[in-house]
Amino acid sequence: MILSRTLESKLSSLYKAGKIVGGVYLGTGQEAFSASLGCSLKQDRDIFAPLIRDQAGRTAFGEPLIEATQTYLGSALGPMKGRDGNIHRGRPAERRLAMISHLGASVSVVAGMLVARRIKGELDGVVGATSVGDGATSTGAFHEGMNLAAVERLPMVVLVADNQFAYSTPRSRQFACKSLVDRAKGYGVAGTEVDATDLLACLETVLAAVEAARRGEGPQIVVGKLLRLCGHGEHDDGSYVPDKVRSSDLGRDCLERGIEQVVSLGLAGAQEIEQWREEAASEVQAAVAQAQTEPRPDPYRDNWRAYSWEGMEP
Template identity: 70%
Template sequence: MPNADGNSNSDNLPVSGDFLRSAFQSMLRARILENKLSSLYKAGKIVGGVYLGKGQEAISSCLGTALIQGKDCYAPLIRDQAGRTAFGEPMIDCTRTYLGSVEGPMKGRDGNIHRGRPEMGMPAMISHLGAQVPLIAGMLFAKRLKGTLEGCVGATSVGDGATSTGAFHEGLNLAAVEKLPMVVVVANNQFAYSTPNSRQFACADLTDRAKGYGIGGFSVDGTDLLACAQVVSNAVKLAREGGGPQMVVAQLLRLGGHGEHDDGSYVPASAKGGHYGRDCIDVAIRQMVDGDYATAEEISTWQEEYSDEVQRAVAQAQQEAVPDPYRENWTALSTKFPLSVS
């Protein structure tokens, strides 16, 4: 896959079978979990929106798999359940948040997708598109000031629409100037909600923007697990070894609406029936079996195991208490002494 300078040094990067098995398992777990969330939403069991990563699991899981939990930092976006899973987020964190349990990471206080575990290097998600690019840049710069940046990588995932925001530009520009070890994955799902690429940007390809920032840029077929593993692994390696920021643009299609409330009727049939309209899970299953990375029997067993895991996580979250508005302390920040108003 060519980078912003026309090089193709990612093509020769070997990807281990263990990496592919791990990434694929995260894809499966995320898809089975999100299918259940969709059913709960349609049954009226979830308050608020449900946003699924169907069609984006390959690129997302590869990014999460390439990172090192406890060392790196990762800011996932709304369609990154596969990446969250690969980075080590417990499934119960997701079900507790969607079902409003006080035992969840946000204690039932926040929206369904705004969860995080800052102590494990995963900040809570910010809805404002592009805002997590400067956030990760800031986290990396803070590590530099503390003397703990060596060997670390910070990563985030955004959509094509986020690349048109000021936050994206400012964050990436800072990271480029400071040569921070950051990887930004752009999931170009062809629509910013319902706005097509043709109304978002005029450049031929979003990787062209990497040239302007003076950073590495790669384009990859986001429906192809093997290609995603190769390109993302290479981008993370380059960043970790001092190559500065890297941007990976994954070409894919969101296989559904913006959220479960949206029927996606604005997506033309030609796009749905085109190459990027194929399901990355189906592609990955063929690749895993054909490449002898896993057998069909193993995959079937994993699907059963993950279905049971999802059922247990949902059942546990449903049995837990939700916030009591009359007793809940909604204070976000506290100080040792009362604040003076004088």
């Protein structure tokens, strides 16, 4: 969480300094929820399809920091080689999917990765997970994907970060049910709800969902109640969020609360946390510096091939 917050704060500065072209999308305030998923998954076998506010989950699931800076800064050596940017990155061969912008689209894709494993007899002990926001639950793709996963009774975990606003649209204009966890009942899957500003609660709830899926109890929806503590992207100041919501319990910072929790449990002291912050700063600095020295993509060298089949002329 510290690493993710440090990286994202650096990315925001780079964007504001004009060093990043396109958008920068942060997960400020969502780190506890996202990281809990990344920590609960097994890096050697599980599947993770993150969405735009999952830097913490990506890091916890083992995505090297350099892949974030390479993709944001347009390095030709990064996983997307400058062909796609910012949060649209991943290494599908390592079960880390590269999201498309269309919300809800990852749900059925993760389901298919699990179905493939079932047909091959390799599903035992594997969990597939994806994250969405409250806005994505309004899409047909989310509904179709959840229903399909439920029909196939797949070991799948879907995190719904109910962060109060989809871009600028409040949840009252997004859905009419009291809580998004009510949807779980309709799909015939397990659903839980958690105060996602509370790191310990997130860890407990998300891990329990992942383990339930792993035990064969079918898809699990976990709804995290929180507030996005940043704009939709760094181009957006989030001025549409009323002060009343900002100052409510939803607006608490999960990172600050998490540190308090860790300290009060005696898991780390103030000095140690300061050391983590310093380490994070130097790791981020190194990842940014490396990506900045790497070559940009060269339009004269890109093979401009959208096909793997060589019979298709570029």
